[in-house]
Amino acid sequence: MPKIKANGLEFEYESFGRDSDPAILLIMGFGAQMTLWPTALCEGLAAKGYRVIRFDNRDIGLSTHLNRLGMPDTASAMAAMMTGGSVTPPYTLDDMAKDAASVLDALGITRAHIIGASMGGMIAQLVAINHPQHTISLTSIMSTTSRRDLPQGTPEAMAALTIPPPSDSREDRIAAGLRIARALGSPGFPDTEADMRANVEAAVDRAPFDPAGVARQLLAIAAASPRNEKLKGVRAPTLVLHGADDPILVLECGKDTAASIAGSKLVVVPGMAHDVSKSLVPIYIKHIGEFLGSVGKAKAA
Numbered sequence: 001m002p003k004i005k006a007n008g009l010e011f012e013y014e015s016f017g018r019d020s021d022p023a024i025l026l027i028m029g030f031g032a033q034m035t036l037w038p039t040a041l042c043e044g045l046a047a048k049g050y051r052v053i054r055f056d057n058r059d060i061g062l063s064t065h066l067n068r069l070g071m072p073d074t075a076s077a078m079a080a081m082m083t084g085g086s087v088t089p090p091y092t093l094d095d096m097a098k099d100a101a102s103v104l105d106a107l108g109i110t111r112a113h114i115i116g117a118s119m120g121g122m123i124a125q126l127v128a129i130n131h132p133q134h135t136i137s138l139t140s141i142m143s144t145t146s147r148r149d150l151p152q153g154t155p156e157a158m159a160a161l162t163i164p165p166p167s168d169s170r171e172d173r174i175a176a177g178l179r180i181a182r183a184l185g186s187p188g189f190p191d192t193e194a195d196m197r198a199n200v201e202a203a204v205d206r207a208p209f210d211p212a213g214v215a216r217q218l219l220a221i222a223a224a225s226p227r228n229e230k231l232k233g234v235r236a237p238t239l240v241l242h243g244a245d246d247p248i249l250v251l252e253c254g255k256d257t258a259a260s261i262a263g264s265k266l267v268v269v270p271g272m273a274h275d276v277s278k279s280l281v282p283i284y285i286k287h288i289g290e291f292l293g294s295v296g297k298a299k300a301a
Helices: 039-046 074-082 093-106 119-130 155-162 170-184 193-206 211-222 251-260 278-295
Strands: 003-006 009-016 023-027 051-055 112-117 135-141 238-243 265-269
Touching: 003 093, 009 039, 009 093, 023 093, 023 119, 039 051, 039 278, 051 093, 074 211, 093 119, 093 211, 112 119, 112 278, 119 135, 119 211, 135 278, 155 170, 170 193, 238 251, 238 278, 251 265, 265 278
Parallel strands: 023 051, 023 112, 112 135, 135 238, 238 265
Antiparallel strands: 003 009, 009 051
16 A cells, blocks of 8 residues: 655555545544455445545554654543643644645645544544535544533443553454454444454554554543534534444434534434444445435545
């Protein structure tokens, strides 16, 4: 896969479809590589007449890892936030939104349909807020406005997502990845054990383990200010897609996102939790495809 320089960093990316078609930019979530967007989903959207681009965020996969920033003290940062203190993260979600907009610039794409999942949904919201000139439409999937008083996820799911493997051995990393997949998997759209393991093994083998990079992303999420007021200014057509059974960012988070963006469309999927699995690909293609079709294939330069 190729790399591109953007916002002073280097990003691994992959493009599906014709360069001349309207662009879709897919932004992945916390600690997850771009390959968590299933190839079948990318190809399915490309078959509808779009150029689909997925990329590794900073500090994950094969994009730039900001090793010079070191390992943040996440325990102290979280303790400070719990007592009402402030936290200065190594970088912010706004910085990551600028990454996404700069990837489009580097590819010569003026405007795109911006789609993000989980942390990627937070970043996608900030692309629409901070870089409206790049945004044809916004799709926020299983994400949140970062409002502090929203209900929290289950302790079991939060632990699976945030507790690192005991070592960087392949076996421990695979075991940790399977715990996450099982904890966040959709009860109404279960993947087979074989598919789940194949996805986890592919991710483990694709890039080295970088706990400091994951910790820096976590602090960017934790330090993010609520976006409700800023989202009121978003004018791009917006789809909010959320699972009824999400154990991390519960359904109220999706409802709050939709309520904050005038004219947005909220789609709640029964049986969907917090994943972008093979079993969910037809659901994603259906709802995203219908939404983008309603927006119209605005020409992306």
